[in-house]
Amino acid sequence: MTATEILLIVAIVLQSVATVIAILLINQTKFNVLWICCIIGFSLLTVERVCQLLAYDGVDVPRTTFIWLGIFISLCFSIGVLFANVLIRYIDRINLNRRLLENRLMTAVLRAEERSRADFSRELHDGLGPLLSSAKMSLSALSAQDEAYDRKELIDNTTYVIDEAIRSLREISNNLSPHVLNNFGLARGIQNFIDKSCTVHSTKIVFKTNLSAERFDSNIETILYRVVCELINNSLKHSGCTRISVSLSLSGDELRLHFEDDGRGFSPHDMLGCGMGLSNINSRIASLNGSFDIESRPGEGMRADICVNIDSAIVHSLPRRRDKIKQKRENGED
């Protein structure tokens, strides 16, 4: 057997295997025309190789057989390539659907988390708060009646401890579900967090915004609020900065957040896996279909830019509401 015969046999075997694999995958391509044409083209190529092998061994294969096989092979591959864009669109659609599904899952998880935080916060505030307040009132009444100095001091100390418990309960409840954010919106919520941070840190924090009392989807407000808190906490905790500036602006449908500190800086890509903070910001902003860019180098502070389209974020976070609106419009109820 010559080398040419061996190579022809190898080509026939490989093309047959490729054809079988392509046939097995046909279901997954939803019977795409490009795929079917490739299968037919491959099968005809195998037939052509067989004819070449026979001709090589002296069998008289008519020349027209090769001509027709060549024409059909060219046709199959050309038609297949013409339909390639259908396959590409199909793959794009699958990728888009997967991204949407991931975003919806993330949104659902975040919403569930926020809801349970809010429930817990309410339980603490409304359940434990009044009990502590009434204990404090009883002690105050006791203190007013009792003349003994020792007992009075004891009662005053206990009242002080209860006061502290009430204060820390309010703080825990507020951290779990910030009431300024819930009641007055994003700008006031962020300002409130900054004011509280300034009371315990010497770093200057400047906040600028063109928002006043505008309200957005609660998911957008909560996520952006928590992102700002994490960025500020990171700067205060890791950067040793003297100044932080936060700016939040709404222009058209886009909500933009710019954050800067003048601290020691870091390499964001090396640090992504170090803690939960930065990767949480990434996934939370992705769930709103927004963008998060962070720029920092050792010794040069850090800058972060976040942009969320309030319309598309709502579309992604509230598919049901969007569907209902669409349905109403179709029914002419608008």
Ligand SMILES: Nc1ncnc2c1ncn2[C@@H]1O[C@H](COP(=O)(O)OP(=O)(O)OP(=O)(O)O)[C@@H](O)[C@H]1O
């Ligand atoms: N503003 C900053 N300046 C300097 N380094 C920073 C800054 N922000 C983050 N880093 C660095 O990036 C790392 C990762 O930050 P990330 O918020 O993900 O985690 P963490 O703050 O360490 O922990 P966690 O947020 O989970 O409590 C930090 O440990 C810190 O080294």
Ligand SMILES: [Mg+2]
């Ligand atoms: Mg952090």
